[in-house]
Amino acid sequence: MRVVLGEDLALLRDGLIRLLTASGFDVIDAVDNGPGLLRALVEHRPDVAVVDVRLPPTFTDEGLRAAIEARAVVPGLPVLVLSQYVEQLYARELLSDGRGAVGYLLKDRVANVEQFVDAVRRVAGGGTAMDPEVVAQLLASNAGNEPLHRLTPREREVLGLMAEGRSNTAIAGRLFVTEKAIAKHTNNIFSKLDLPPSSDDNRRVLAVLAYLNS
Amino acid sequence: MTGERRPGPVRLAGWGVTLSLQAMVAVAVLCVVVTSAAVVVVTVGIPLTLMSVPWLRGITDWHRLWVTSKLGIPVARPYRPLPQQGRLARVRAMLTDPATWRDLLWVLVNGTAGLFLALLPITFLASAVWYAVVVPLLIGLLPRNLDLDFSSMHLTTLGSAIPVGVLLAAACLLLFRFTTRPLFRAYGRLVRWGLGPPEKSRLADRVAQLTESRAETVDTQAAELRRIERDLHDGAQARLVSLGMSLGMAENVLASDPNAAGELLAEAREATGLALAELRDLVRGIHPPVLADRGLDGAVRALALANPLPVEVTVDLPGRPPAPVESAAYFAVAEVLTNAAKHSGATSAWIRLAHADGRLGMMVGDDGRGGAHQPVGGGLHGIERRLAAFDGTMLVTSPVGGPTIVTMEMPCELSSARTLPSSGTA
Numbered sequence: 001m002r003v004v005l006g007e008d009l010a011l012l013r014d015g016l017i018r019l020l021t022a023s024g025f026d027v028i029d030a031v032d033n034g035p036g037l038l039r040a041l042v043e044h045r046p047d048v049a050v051v052d053v054r055l056p057p058t059f060t061d062e063g064l065r066a067a068i069e070a071r072a073v074v075p076g077l078p079v080l081v082l083s084q085y086v087e088q089l090y091a092r093e094l095l096s097d098g099r100g101a102v103g104y105l106l107k108d109r110v111a112n113v114e115q116f117v118d119a120v121r122r123v124a125g126g127g128t129a130m131d132p133e134v135v136a137q138l139l140a141s142n143a144g145n146e147p148l149h150r151l152t153p154r155e156r157e158v159l160g161l162m163a164e165g166r167s168n169t170a171i172a173g174r175l176f177v178t179e180k181a182i183a184k185h186t187n188n189i190f191s192k193l194d195l196p197p198s199s200d201d202n203r204r205v206l207a208v209l210a211y212l213n214s
Numbered sequence: 215m216t217g218e219r220r221p222g223p224v225r226l227a228g229w230g231v232t233l234s235l236q237a238m239v240a241v242a243v244l245c246v247v248v249t250s251a252a253v254v255v256v257t258v259g260i261p262l263t264l265m266s267v268p269w270l271r272g273i274t275d276w277h278r279l280w281v282t283s284k285l286g287i288p289v290a291r292p293y294r295p296l297p298q299q300g301r302l303a304r305v306r307a308m309l310t311d312p313a314t315w316r317d318l319l320w321v322l323v324n325g326t327a328g329l330f331l332a333l334l335p336i337t338f339l340a341s342a343v344w345y346a347v348v349v350p351l352l353i354g355l356l357p358r359n360l361d362l363d364f365s366s367m368h369l370t371t372l373g374s375a376i377p378v379g380v381l382l383a384a385a386c387l388l389l390f391r392f393t394t395r396p397l398f399r400a401y402g403r404l405v406r407w408g409l410g411p412p413e414k415s416r417l418a419d420r421v422a423q424l425t426e427s428r429a430e431t432v433d434t435q436a437a438e439l440r441r442i443e444r445d446l447h448d449g450a451q452a453r454l455v456s457l458g459m460s461l462g463m464a465e466n467v468l469a470s471d472p473n474a475a476g477e478l479l480a481e482a483r484e485a486t487g488l489a490l491a492e493l494r495d496l497v498r499g500i501h502p503p504v505l506a507d508r509g510l511d512g513a514v515r516a517l518a519l520a521n522p523l524p525v526e527v528t529v530d531l532p533g534r535p536p537a538p539v540e541s542a543a544y545f546a547v548a549e550v551l552t553n554a555a556k557h558s559g560a561t562s563a564w565i566r567l568a569h570a571d572g573r574l575g576m577m578v579g580d581d582g583r584g585g586a587h588q589p590v591g592g593g594l595h596g597i598e599r600r601l602a603a604f605d606g607t608m609l610v611t612s613p614v615g616g617p618t619i620v621t622m623e624m625p626c627e628l629s630s631a632r633t634l635p636s637s638g639t640a
């Protein structure tokens with residue numbers, strides 16, 4: 001699987017290259033600035049891009065902007081954005097084209113190699129990977145939302161994992177219940193939130209996020 | 215203060231009569247004050263001064279108020295506070311206050327230049343009546359053989375007097391119509407020059423205010439640094455120490471007990487996560503990354519998104535304020551919004567940011583129960599002090615029953631709008 005990396009700190013860049021290569025990815029280009037990243041993404045059209053939000057020359061949200069611009073040129077280009085902090089505003093911008101194949105994770109998550117690699121693969125496959133912290137923020141800022149009150153605590157837990165982009169199988173494994181039980185929960189959630197049920201993992205996540213973002 | 219409508223030329227001309235009468239009374243009071251001050255060494259001068267100086271101040275106060283309310287030119291009182299007790303102390307305070315002597319000087323100027331300015335408009339009006347009505351009447355009624363010399367024109371018949379009179383009257387009315395306001399504005403400036411606080415005392419006030427706000431700023435900064443130091447010491451530093459210990463122990467047992475080593479490594483990874491989370495919170499409190507990335511506009515929108523209440527944001531900023539102002543504005547809005555969400559019982563809130571007349575205005579409102587107040591040491595009071603470092607102000611209106619609206623202002627200039635970084639060439 002071909003990966004383009006956008007990270008300006010040499011230490012982290014080398015670490016990520018090592019980690020991705022060891023996990024069977026092929027890092028075809030690693031750039032350290034926003035304009036270079038945009039060029040590399042459009043030129044190589046990788047299977048997935050792993051991008052730091054803050055890049056030179058402005059050291060603001062250069063990487064995020066480059067990723068969004070690249071997706072405007074190459075629709076649905078899978079992008080996993082990494083950052084030292086997560087901001088709902090940025091999650092919203094990444095999701096706004098409704099095409100999926102986006103991830104937005106705290107850099108800390110890299111420490112859990114298995115989960116991180118899983119997230120990269122999920123994004124490359126057209127899925128989503130939202131940081132639990134983004135999801136927690138979304139749920140907190142929607143706490144006053146009437147339909148959310150109708151969910152049971154268990155259903156809210158499932159909703160959170162679903163919003164992170166996990167499949168029913170993964171959620172079932174995480175909560176130590178059967179996949180069938182999770183399917184029942186998700187159907188309840190969809191009907192309580194008036195979301196059209198869907199079998200496609202990605203569309204399901206987007207529906208949840210669209211609901212939470214509204 | 216300037217809410218009522220400004221009087222038109224006719225009302226102003228009427229006021230001109232009052233002002234000129236006052237100017238003459240003021241000159242009389244001036245004589246009394248000067249005389250009593252001169253004989254203050256004799257006992258009778260003391261009660262005389264105690265009586266006449268307040269007269270003088272009464273007249274000058276009336277002028278300050280009149281100019282402020284009718285002409286919209288604010289004139290502040292420049293007097294030093296008088297001691298509460300001791301007739302002698304009061305007299306000394308009155309006579310050594312430079313404002314008293316400036317008052318007297320102004321009375322002289324007002325009695326000449328001021329009188330002239332105040333009476334000119336009504337003179338124009340009177341002249342119009344004179345030329346249009348009185349002159350033709352005189353010519354019509356007086357015996358024919360009388361030769362009246364009007365403005366070096368020999369007007370002997372009504373036929374020539376009426377058109378010339380009407381023309382001159384029209385000219386006077388035009389003068390009246392278009393010079394009255396400028397003349398009174400000049401009068402207002404004369405009052406401000408003579409009766410307002412002189413530059414020196416204005417600067418003294420400013421220095422006192424700056425000294426106070428600087429002391430508060432320094433205190434606040436020192437407290438912030440202490441808090442950061444403590445947070446680092448108890449948080450991230452402690453976590454790194456425990457991380458080192460876990461790694462060291464893992465190293466020791468790696469060969470003998472790989473399972474235990476694995477557990478210790480997992481523990482170590484968890485410690486890095488916690489340390490990072492604490493550092494992240496700390497950074498947010500120092501300078502939120504989204505503020506650096508997107509400026510005040512984006513940061514306030516992010517703030518609104520993260521708030522449990524639905525918050526409507528309206529931003530009208532053509533550029534970016536200087537970074538320190540931006541940061542102070544962000545934290546002020548954040549604090550007010552947090553207060554609203556926590557204490558007001560509101561179901562929705564709104565934020566408005568705008569820049570006009572060299573000031574950044576921020577308004578935060580909610581539909582809660584109101585009754586918010588600013589106890590010393592409370593959150594709102596803290597914001598006020600932080601804004602004061604930038605000459606900013608805060609006004610809270612929060613009637614019981616709501617709604618609460620907090621209005622904050624900071625003087626600042628905007629830099630031209632930033633071009634998007636990724637659209638630049640590099």
